[in-house]
Amino acid sequence: MVCGGFACSRSCLCALNLLYTLVSLLLIGIAAWGIGFGLISSLRVMGVVIAVGIFLFLIALVGLIGAVKHHQVLLFFYMIILLLVFIIQFSVSCACxxxxxxxxxxxxxxxxxxxxxxxxxIQRSLNCCGFHSFNPNDTCLASCFKNSHHCSPCAPIIEEYAGEVLKFVGGIGLFFSFTEILGVWLTYRYRNQKDPRANPSAFL
Incomplete structure (x- = not known):
């Protein structure tokens, strides 16, 4: 069944933005969990994940408020930002x-x-040292280096899983990029629909 009514369009847009909100909170939660348990010590990597989560949360909040209040300006900016995010994410996913x-x-x-x-x-979790080669004078947190100072390079281990990871990331990104273009289409339709509760003579 095609969703053509005002209430149905608003409900679909709200549901989509609630999904984005959950994904953004999940990203922020995973980053905070990784820092808290010391799984990832790179603040730069975790900072990027948290920044993406906050950005997605703000976009979802703008879309949710615009959908509930049928606010034309918020919906317009939400539609433009979502379209830009779609272009970037679709390009990156295809590249992956x-x-x-x-x-x-x-x-x-x-x-x-x-x-x-x-x-x-990476060296600690994969138990390897260096990318293609390792200088014994450098420090390495892998257990093999602490025990024998002889470790295999990390490049073959990483490259073994890189293809699968890139396909997984590309597939997830491609899936969410299509939800974003769906959000753009829903927002465009919803902006041009009249609220049945509003003044019939009001101009949209």
């Missing part, structure tokens, strides 16, 4: 799904070289 093995390796090496604190977490 299209990367070949060589490009994945280059991307992982760039990430490895630019995240010192996350590097320590």
């Amino acid at each position: 799904l299209a990367l070949n093995q060589e490009q994945q390796g280059q991307l992982l090496e760039v990430g490895w070289n630019n995240t010192a604190s996350a590097r320590d977490d």
Whole structure:
């Protein structure tokens, strides 16, 4: 059944924004849990996750208030922001799904070289030292280094799972990008519908 009524459009838009709110709170909660239990010591990585969660929460809040009050200005800005997020997320998701093995390796090496604190977490959790090679004079938090000072490099271990992770992230991103374009379409329709409780002579 096609949702064509004013009340149905408002309910669908509210439900979509409640979903975004739950996802944003989940992101913030996972980041806080990771910091609290010391699973990830990189404040930069956790800061990015929390920032994305807060940004998504604010967008969902704007959309929810605009949907409940049928506020034209809020709905317009919500629609524009959601469209921009859709374009960015759709592009990133397609890039994740299209990367070949060589490009994945280059991307992982760039990430490895630019995240010192996350590097320590990876070495400790995967029990490896260095990306392609390791200098024995450097420090490593892996248990193999503490016991014998002989550890395998991290690149083969990371690359083994990189393809699956990128496909998973790309698939999830692609799914949510389609919910965002659905939100843009619902908002556009909802803005042009008249509230049956309002003055019939009022101009939208």
